[in-house]
Amino acid sequence: MRLRDVSRDYDAGGRRFAALRGVHLDVRRGESVAVVGRSGSGKSTLLNLLTGIDRPTTGTIDVGGAALHAMSEGALTAWRGRHVGIVFQQFHLLPTLSVADNVLLAMDFVGVIPARERRTRALHLLDRVGLADHAAKPPGALSGGEQQRAAVARALANDPSLLVADEPTGNLDSRTSDAIVALLLEQVAGGRTLLVVTHDAAIASRLGRTVTLDDGRVARDTVPNVLHAS
Numbered sequence: 001m002r003l004r005d006v007s008r009d010y011d012a013g014g015r016r017f018a019a020l021r022g023v024h025l026d027v028r029r030g031e032s033v034a035v036v037g038r039s040g041s042g043k044s045t046l047l048n049l050l051t052g053i054d055r056p057t058t059g060t061i062d063v064g065g066a067a068l069h070a071m072s073e074g075a076l077t078a079w080r081g082r083h084v085g086i087v088f089q090q091f092h093l094l095p096t097l098s099v100a101d102n103v104l105l106a107m108d109f110v111g112v113i114p115a116r117e118r119r120t121r122a123l124h125l126l127d128r129v130g131l132a133d134h135a136a137k138p139p140g141a142l143s144g145g146e147q148q149r150a151a152v153a154r155a156l157a158n159d160p161s162l163l164v165a166d167e168p169t170g171n172l173d174s175r176t177s178d179a180i181v182a183l184l185l186e187q188v189a190g191g192r193t194l195l196v197v198t199h200d201a202a203i204a205s206r207l208g209r210t211v212t213l214d215d216g217r218v219a220r221d222t223v224p225n226v227l228h229a230s
């Protein structure tokens with residue numbers, strides 16, 4: 001992943017407001033990166049740009065060979081479905097579907113996993129996150145930690161190369177949070193890239209690298225065990 005001179009301006013009541021300004025960032029495949037910074041520093045804006053939910057005002061964003069800044073909205077949606085898994089703080093599971101059907105729906109929506117393999121794959125993913133016995137239940141019958149596990153399984157449905165989590169442990173107690181972070185980290189073992197937006201320094205310290213945003217800029221970029229990407 002390569003960001004060059006990325007900025008994102010918002011129109012705030014007729015005035016231009018720069019949520020991100022001149023961001024340069026390289027993330028290698030298989031890295032796990034915590035994105036931290038105080039409220040309003042631009043973390044969610046950055047995540048939205050990296051996942052193609054939003055586009056930069058200026059600058060270039062290349063993720064796994066895709067030039068996101070130059071893609072149409074339709075192309076971005078298709079790219080995101082195929083290559084990105086997203087885990088939200090509020091889980092965003094559909095309450096009227098079973099946990100398994102939530103995972104299945106993600107595959108149906110994108111259509112890259114052959115139809116006859118989808119149910120088996122959904123059950124396999126749920127087994128991997130420790131929810132084999134909960135597949136047929138509605139999300140509301142699960143604890144917060146279990147719902148977040150289901151959200152991780154759903155994020156993995158289409159075998160994404162980029163896994164992104166926005167405050168994934170914000171609603172969870174610390175033991176449950178630890179388990180979710182461990183689960184997310186397991187997913188980078190296979191060469192996926194993991195980005196986690198968090199306010200929690202303890203969580204950030206478990207990831208391979210911490211990018212600190214301040215006022216829309218990268219203020220710090222600490223890489224404990226890995227060399228900087230060129």
Ligand SMILES: Nc1ncnc2c1ncn2[C@@H]1O[C@H](COP(=O)(O)OP(=O)(O)OP(=O)(O)O)[C@@H](O)[C@H]1O
Pocket residue numbers: 010011012017018019037038039040041042043044045046
């Ligand atoms: N759609 C928008 N329109 C106008 N301003 C916006 C919009 N989205 C974000 N902003 C502003 O851009 C800045 C960065 O917002 P962003 O949500 O990226 O910060 P954040 O670091 O994720 O904050 P938090 O930790 O509170 O979620 C903030 O000042 C915010 O008010």
